[in-house]
Amino acid sequence: METLDYIFILAAYVVAAFIKGLTGIGFSTSCLPIMALRMDLKVAIPLVIVPSIVSNLAVMVQAGQFRESLKRFWPMYLASIPGLLLGLTILVAIKTSLAKAVLGLVLIVYALWALSNKSFSLSALWEQRLKVPTGFLTGFVNGLTGSQVMPSLPYLLSLKLHKNDFVQSINISFTLSSLVMLLGMKHAGYLPPSSLITAILGLIPVLITIYFAGRVQKKLSGDSHRQLVLGFLMFMGSVLVTKVVL
Secondary structure, three states, rough: OOHHHHHHHHHHHHHHHHHHHHHHHHHHHHHHHHHHHOOHHHHHHHHHHHHHHHHHHHHHHHHHHHHHHHHHHHHHHHHHHHHEEEEEEEEHHHHHHHHHOOOOHHHHHHHHHHOOOOOOOHHHHHHHHHHHHHHHHHHHHHHHHHHOOOOOHHHOOOOOHHHHHHHHHHHHHHHHHHHHHHHHHHHOOOHHHHHHHHHHOOOHHHHHHHHHHHHHHHHHHHHHHHHHHHHHOOOOOHHHHHHHHH
16 A cells, blocks of 8 residues: 555544544444545455454443343344345445445535434334344445444434443444455455454554543533534545546
């Protein structure tokens, strides 16, 4: 890789870690669009996996409620595995420009949904019925695009979980998906030692940025940093889609 590639990687790590520290979500979703502006998704995804796992674990330790979340949502977590493998299989077979466009659309849809601030909740019956489909579709979108938030994030938000329960539940999903992606990319031959070393070295700026982001969070209103994050995701999604179309 060239020097500019490493600059893009560092910038992606810092921005994604800052967003992760502010919100508890979004490392892969924020990191991949920046990298995808410069490099192939098949190269970018392996570089994101290790920092994503570590940032997820850091947030999970702070949130607690691990056993409760695992007991409640284990069907969703298990269902994500075959979906992820299917998405990863398609990613390897298709043109990466199409995968970038899909990733851009996922970001735009998610940002629009969140900005609309629709308040609704699922009944206990629909919570049970949607666990497996939500898990499978989340895994599929993750495998195809590297984004881990759709549709698990809207699903969990609709359950009106306590803040710590929500953060723990979504990050268990993130961590499991990242581990499966790590194995899948290695099996497909897209995890060379150079990428692994770069990702491990990237943990230094990631952890430092997450720490300082937590301090910044105390000085910002909830609406300010939420709209900033969603605006950034929509911008990056638009850039990716425009780049493919043009």
